[in-house]
Amino acid sequence: MPYxxxxxxxxxxxxxxxxVLAHGDPDIDLVAVTTVxxxxxxxxxxxxxxxxxxxxxxxxxxxxxxxxxPLVRDVRDASHVHxxxxxxxxxxxxxxxxxxxxxxxxVIINAIRQAPSSIHLVATGPLTNIALALEKDPGIARLVAxxxxxxGSFTRGNATPAAxxxxxxxxxxxxxxxxxxxxxxxxxxxxxxxxIAHEGVLEKFRALGSLGNDLLIPLATHWVNPHDDAWNxxxxxxxxxxxYVTRPDLFASRPARVEVETRGEFTEGMTVVDFSxxxxxxxxxxxxxxxxxxxxxxxxxxxxxxxxxx
Numbered sequence: 001m002p003y004x005x006x007x008x009x010x011x012x013x014x015x016x017x018x019x020v021l022a023h024g025d026p027d028i029d030l031v032a033v034t035t036v037x038x039x040x041x042x043x044x045x046x047x048x049x050x051x052x053x054x055x056x057x058x059x060x061x062x063x064x065x066x067x068x069x070p071l072v073r074d075v076r077d078a079s080h081v082h083x084x085x086x087x088x089x090x091x092x093x094x095x096x097x098x099x100x101x102x103x104x105x106x107v108i109i110n111a112i113r114q115a116p117s118s119i120h121l122v123a124t125g126p127l128t129n130i131a132l133a134l135e136k137d138p139g140i141a142r143l144v145a146x147x148x149x150x151x152g153s154f155t156r157g158n159a160t161p162a163a164x165x166x167x168x169x170x171x172x173x174x175x176x177x178x179x180x181x182x183x184x185x186x187x188x189x190x191x192x193x194x195x196i197a198h199e200g201v202l203e204k205f206r207a208l209g210s211l212g213n214d215l216l217i218p219l220a221t222h223w224v225n226p227h228d229d230a231w232n233x234x235x236x237x238x239x240x241x242x243x244y245v246t247r248p249d250l251f252a253s254r255p256a257r258v259e260v261e262t263r264g265e266f267t268e269g270m271t272v273v274d275f276s277x278x279x280x281x282x283x284x285x286x287x288x289x290x291x292x293x294x295x296x297x298x299x300x301x302x303x304x305x306x307x308x309x310x
Contacts, residue, residue: 003029003120003245003246004029004031004120004145005029005030005031006030006107006108006111006120006121007032007034007122007242008036008108008122008125009033009036009045010036010038010086010125012039012040012048012124012238013039013081013083013220013223014124014219014235014236014237015039015048016048016219017216017236017238018124018236018238018239019033019056020215020216021239021242021300021301023056024056024303025300028245028246030058030061031061031115032061032064032111033049034063034065035066035104036066036067036125037077037126037128038125038165039078039081039086039125039165040084041077042067042068045086045125046063048092050063050098052092055093056308057307057308063099063100064107065103066103066105070128070170070173071128072172082222088218088219089222090214090215105129105136108121108129108133109136109137113140117145119143119145120148121146121148122147122148122241122245123151123177124150124242125169126167126169126170126173126174127149127151127170127174127177128173130177131176135176141181141182142181144182147182148184148185149184149185149186149187150192150237150240150241151166151167151174151186152166152258152271152273153189153190154190154271154273154275155189156190157189157270158189159269160266162264162270167269167270167271168268168269171262174260174271175262178281178282179281183281184283185244185284186256187241187244188284188285190286191251191284191285191286191287194288195288196234196235197235197236199233200294201220201298204298205217205220205301211304212305220233221234243293247292249289249292250289250292250293251285252285252287252288253284253285254284254286255275255282255284256273256284257279258274259274
């Protein structure tokens with residue numbers, strides 16, 4: 001049976017690449033896409049999700065708009081990385097289908113309630129929608145099949161020296177999520193920075209026709225780190241979170257206790273990870289089978305390209 005995935009995201013370069021994977025893997029039944037403000041504002045993350053839905057051809061999957069701002073803080077975005085519109089220089093045909101009339105929070109709750117123990121919830125943006133869903137219906141934490149995020153780290157940050165962007169954007173929401181009655185799979189920077197779209201990967205993408213040249217490559221090469229002399233390619237962070245659901249064998253993981261720092265002068269948004277805690281609330285992937293990961297992703301992307309006829 002396919003894995004029923006609900007993807008809460010903020011497209012976003014790597015969110016878009018994750019959507020291609022979630023749509024194309026025959027072992028995934030993408031049941032809904034919910035959007036949140038994060039990499040760019042909620043209007044653009046929703047627009048991008050709607051356009052990607054039609055471009056890729058998963059028209060029957062509902063897309064629902066969610067929270068546009070953090071629970072208590074001012075909006076922080078990452079448009080300097082993802083571009084003003086969120087997907088770099090990619091221009092997709094305007095969507096003709098609209099978003100669901102239901103709010104993302106209600107879509108999340110209803111999907112989990114209607115299929116208890118069947119929904120694999122994946123969040124690749126700030127955790128605002130998930131926190132709001134938990135506040136409205138705490139019981140959903142015990143009803144998911146799994147819950148995986150792309151966020152956090154145990155050694156480094158990217159929004160600040162201590163904090164990864166998705167957690168930093170709404171640390172209060174992240175704290176609610178990690179304190180809930182479930183196990184969080186935290187696919188953080190230490191893992192995702194192993195998933196680099198290097199030249200060998202891009203060569204495989206070029207062979208996929210218009211999908212590769214018009215979408216995958218522009219998404220995977222838009223951002224270059226100007227502060228890293230050893231830069232060798234963009235990481236596909238969010239793709240790793242989707243991949244974890246169907247291919248956990250590609251990840252070596254450790255149980256841990258994760259606490260979210262909401263008040264530190266220099267550590268606000270930091271995920272404090274204790275691998276020796278007796279009461280873990282999370283599983284933290286630490287190493288990636290890089291060759292196996294790219295073989296899996298490239299195979300799925302090839303299926304998408306074949307289905308589109310180019």
